[in-house]
Amino acid sequence: MSAMSKGARRRLVPYLLLGPGVVWLVLFFVVPMYFMGRLSLESGTLLTGFEFTWEWGNFGDALSTFDTQFLRSFYYAGVATLLALLIGYPLAYAIAFRAGRWRNALLFVVIAPFFTTYLIRTIAWQSIFDDRSPAVDALKFLQILPDDGRLLATSAAVIAGLTYNFLPFMVLPLYASLERIDMRLVEAARDLYSSSWQAFLRVTLPLSAPGIVAGVLLTFIPAVGDYVNALFLGGPQQFMIGNVIQFRYLQLSDYPTAAALSFILMAIILVAVIAYIRFAGSEALMGDEAEAEAKA
Amino acid sequence: MMRDAWRWLREHAIVLYAVLAVIYMLLPIALIALFSVNDPAGKFNLVWNGFSLDAWKDPFAIEELTDALVTSLRLAALSTLAATAIGTLMALALVRHEFFGRRVTNILIVIPLATPEVVIGAALLSMFLLYGVTPGFTTLLIAHIMFSISFVVVVVRSRLIGFDRSLEEAARDLGATAFTTFRTVTLPLIMPGVIGAAMLAFALSIDDFVISNFNSGTTVTFPLYVFGANQRGIPVQVNVIATILFAATVVAMAFTIWQQKRAERMAAIAPEREEDAPIPLPGAPAAT
Numbered sequence: 001m002s003a004m005s006k007g008a009r010r011r012l013v014p015y016l017l018l019g020p021g022v023v024w025l026v027l028f029f030v031v032p033m034y035f036m037g038r039l040s041l042e043s044g045t046l047l048t049g050f051e052f053t054w055e056w057g058n059f060g061d062a063l064s065t066f067d068t069q070f071l072r073s074f075y076y077a078g079v080a081t082l083l084a085l086l087i088g089y090p091l092a093y094a095i096a097f098r099a100g101r102w103r104n105a106l107l108f109v110v111i112a113p114f115f116t117t118y119l120i121r122t123i124a125w126q127s128i129f130d131d132r133s134p135a136v137d138a139l140k141f142l143q144i145l146p147d148d149g150r151l152l153a154t155s156a157a158v159i160a161g162l163t164y165n166f167l168p169f170m171v172l173p174l175y176a177s178l179e180r181i182d183m184r185l186v187e188a189a190r191d192l193y194s195s196s197w198q199a200f201l202r203v204t205l206p207l208s209a210p211g212i213v214a215g216v217l218l219t220f221i222p223a224v225g226d227y228v229n230a231l232f233l234g235g236p237q238q239f240m241i242g243n244v245i246q247f248r249y250l251q252l253s254d255y256p257t258a259a260a261l262s263f264i265l266m267a268i269i270l271v272a273v274i275a276y277i278r279f280a281g282s283e284a285l286m287g288d289e290a291e292a293e294a295k296a
Numbered sequence: 297m298m299r300d301a302w303r304w305l306r307e308h309a310i311v312l313y314a315v316l317a318v319i320y321m322l323l324p325i326a327l328i329a330l331f332s333v334n335d336p337a338g339k340f341n342l343v344w345n346g347f348s349l350d351a352w353k354d355p356f357a358i359e360e361l362t363d364a365l366v367t368s369l370r371l372a373a374l375s376t377l378a379a380t381a382i383g384t385l386m387a388l389a390l391v392r393h394e395f396f397g398r399r400v401t402n403i404l405i406v407i408p409l410a411t412p413e414v415v416i417g418a419a420l421l422s423m424f425l426l427y428g429v430t431p432g433f434t435t436l437l438i439a440h441i442m443f444s445i446s447f448v449v450v451v452v453r454s455r456l457i458g459f460d461r462s463l464e465e466a467a468r469d470l471g472a473t474a475f476t477t478f479r480t481v482t483l484p485l486i487m488p489g490v491i492g493a494a495m496l497a498f499a500l501s502i503d504d505f506v507i508s509n510f511n512s513g514t515t516v517t518f519p520l521y522v523f524g525a526n527q528r529g530i531p532v533q534v535n536v537i538a539t540i541l542f543a544a545t546v547v548a549m550a551f552t553i554w555q556q557k558r559a560e561r562m563a564a565i566a567p568e569r570e571e572d573a574p575i576p577l578p579g580a581p582a583a584t
Binding site for chain 2: 011013014015017018020021022024025026028029030031032033035036038039087090091093094095098099106108109110112113114115116117118119120121123124125126127128130132133164167217221222224225226227228232242245246249250255258259262265266269270273
C-alpha cells in the first residue's frame, strides 16, 4: 500500500465499496439476461433437446400466438394504473395537507398491506369476490350485478386485484412530491384571485407531476408482468402474459418461447423507462437531485 | 340548514374520502385475521362458517407449513444480512465519492427495480438451466440477495444524504483512523437508515413469490406453500401465521420508530432529518 500515493488510494475506495454489489448485480442480473436471450434463440423440444440456432422466428411466433395476452396485460395494467392514480391522488393529498397529527398513522395504513404476504392478500380478495360472499349478495340485491352474475373469474376482479395490490406504489411517490410543495405558491395563487380549483389545477397539480410519473411507472411495471392476480381472481380467459411465461417455463418447459416472451416484455418496459429518464431525468428516480443539493 | 350541511361536506370531503380509503386498504388484512378464527365447512377457507380458535391453539400443527416458514425465515435472515452489507457499501460509494462509471452504476441499480419480477425470475432460471444448476435453497438465496440490493441502496442513500460530514472530520482530527471513524461515528449515525433498509429487505424476502416460484426447485418457502396449498384448500393455520407475521412487523416497526425518536431526543447532535428524501420506495419504513 505504501507504494501507492494517497490520491490513488482514495480513487480506489469507491470501486472497493461498489465491488461486491456490482459483481452480484452483473452476475445475477445482467448475465442471466444474456442467457435468457440465448435461450430465446434456441430451437427444439424438451424431448429432442434444445439447440442454439439463432431461431429469430421464436420472437415472431411468440408475438403472434400470444398477442391477446400481451394486449390484455397492457389493458389490465393500464386500467389498474389509472384507477390507482384516481384513488391514490386524493389520498396522498389528504395525507400531505389535511392529515395533521394523523399523517404517520395514515402513511402506516398505506404500507400496511406489505406486512401481509402478497398471495394471502390476493386470496383475501378471492374470498371477497367469491360467489358465496356477502359482497356479491349485496351487489345482486342492489341489482348492480345480475342474479346469475359473478365477480370471480372476471376482468373486473383481476383489475381490482392489481389496483389494490399496487396502490401503495402509487401513493408513496405522490405523497413524497406533494409534501415537498411550497404552500406559499398556492397561497400566492389564491391572493391573485384564483379559485381553489384553479389553484389546484395550475399550481399543485403541475408541481406534483414528478410524483405522478414515478407513481405511474412504479404501478404499471409490476402490474403488467403480474400473474398472481389473474391466477387467483381470474380464469384462463383473464390470463396475462406473466401467466403464459410462468406456465411455459415451469409446466411445459417450452423455454425458447417463454424466454422470447420475457424478452419482448422487458424490451417494451425498457423503452418506457428510457422515455421516462429522458422526460424526468434518472436523478428523480434515484434521488441524485437531493444529493447534488446537499453537496452544493 | 341545507347550505350549512353542504358546506360542511365540501370542507370535509377529502377527510371522509381518506377514511374510506383507510377502510379499503385495511379490509383484506382484517379479513385475513377474521378467517384465522373461522371454522371452515370444507377444505376451502373462503366462506365464513363459524367461530373457532382451533388453529390459534396449535398454529404449528401442519408440519409442511412449519417447515416452509422456517425455510422462509432462514432465507430472509441470510439474504437480509448479505444484501444490507453489500447495499450499504454501494450507497456509501455513491454518496461519498466522485468516480468514473457513476452513471452506469446508477443504471445498474435502477434497472432491476424497473424489471417485472417474472422477467428477473425467468432470466435467473435460464442461467441456472444452461449451467445445469439444480434450483434449491442456494439459488433462492442468490436471487433474494440480488433483488434486495437495489432497495437497500435507495433507502441507505436517502439517509446518507443528510449526513453532517464535520463529525467525521472531527474524529479524524482527533487522531482516529479511517476505520475507527467509520465504526464509531459514521455507522452509528447511519444505523437508522441501515436498519430501515434491513427491515425492508427482510419483508421483501419473506413475501417474495414470483422470483422464488421460478428458482426454488423442490425447496418450499412460506408463499410457495400457500401457492401449492391453494389447489387443495389452504389450512386455517396459514391465516394464523399471516396474522402473527403482520403483528410482529407492526411491533418491530413501532419499536424502531420509538428507538429512533428516543435516540434523536437524547443525542445532542441529531443527524438532520432528510426533508427532500427521494421517492420513498413502497414499504420503506425509513422514510416515515
